[in-house]
Amino acid sequence: xxxxxxxxxxxxxxxxxxxxxxxxxxxxxxxxxxxxxxxxxxxxxxxxxxxxxxxxxxxxxxxxxxxxxxxxxxxxxxxxxxxxxxxxxxxxxxxxxxxxxxxxxxxxxxxxxx
Amino acid sequence: xxxxxxxxxxxxxxxxxxxxxxxxxxxxxxxxxxxxxxxxxxxxxxxxxxxxxxxxxxxxxxxxxxxxxxxxxxxxxxxxxxxxxxxxxxxxxxxxxxxxxxxxxxxxxxxx
Numbered sequence: 001x002x003x004x005x006x007x008x009x010x011x012x013x014x015x016x017x018x019x020x021x022x023x024x025x026x027x028x029x030x031x032x033x034x035x036x037x038x039x040x041x042x043x044x045x046x047x048x049x050x051x052x053x054x055x056x057x058x059x060x061x062x063x064x065x066x067x068x069x070x071x072x073x074x075x076x077x078x079x080x081x082x083x084x085x086x087x088x089x090x091x092x093x094x095x096x097x098x099x100x101x102x103x104x105x106x107x108x109x110x111x112x113x114x
Numbered sequence: 115x116x117x118x119x120x121x122x123x124x125x126x127x128x129x130x131x132x133x134x135x136x137x138x139x140x141x142x143x144x145x146x147x148x149x150x151x152x153x154x155x156x157x158x159x160x161x162x163x164x165x166x167x168x169x170x171x172x173x174x175x176x177x178x179x180x181x182x183x184x185x186x187x188x189x190x191x192x193x194x195x196x197x198x199x200x201x202x203x204x205x206x207x208x209x210x211x212x213x214x215x216x217x218x219x220x221x222x223x224x225x226x
Contacts, residue, residue, distance in 0.1 A: 004157075040123070043214075044216075048213060
C-alpha cells in the first residue's frame with residue numbers, strides 16, 4: 001500500500017513549456033485534489049475531483065488543467081508554464097466512506113519555472 | 115472573504131514543555147476543524163480533528179480546543195519532543211463538502 005504517489009519530485013521548466021504532474025493513489029479514494037504551497041501562504045486548492053469523470057475548480061485554477069479518467073489517477077497539466085507557477089505541488093486523496101477530514105498527501109513536486 | 119488563519123508564524127518551545135498553537139477562523143458554517151503537521155520535505159499529515167458541535171477533543175499527546183464564540187481553534191501538544199518540530203496548519207471543511215481550506219501555518223521549533 002503506497003498511499004499517494006507523486007512524480008516527478010523535482011522539475012525545472014522554461015517559460016512556455018508544458019508538462020504533466022502525475023498523481024496516483026492505491027486506497028480506492030473517491031476524492032482527490034491538487035494544492036500548491038507557496039511561502040507564507042499555506043496550501044491553496046487548484047482543482048479537485050469527487051470521482052472518475054468529475055472535476056471542478058478550486059481557489060487558484062488558472063493555468064492548470066486536470067482530468068480523472070480512473071479512480072486511481074489525477075494528473076495536473078500546466079499548459080504554458082509561467083514563473084508565477086514556481087511552487088511546491090501536493091496531491092491529496094480522501095475517502096467518502098471514511099473520515100473526510102483525513103486527507104492523505106503525496107510527497108510533493110517542487111517545480112521551478114525559469 | 116472567509117478564511118482560516120493562524121495567529122503566529124513561528125513558535126519556539128523548550129523540549130519537554132507544552133506547546134500551544136492558535137488559529138482564528140471566520141467561517142461559522144464549517145462542519146469540521148482539523149490540524150495537520152508538515153515535516154520538512156514531506157506532505158501534510160493529519161493530526162486530529164474536531165466537529166463543530168464539540169469544544170474539546172483529545173488524542174495522543176495532543177488536544178484540540180474549539181471556541182465558537184470567538185472563532186478560535188488551538189492545538190496543545192504535551193511534553194513537546196524534537197520530533198514535533200514541523201509546520202502546523204489548521205484547516206476547515208465547510209458543511210457538506212470535502213474541500214479543505216488551510217491557514218498559513220505555524221513553524222514550531224523545539225529547543226533541546
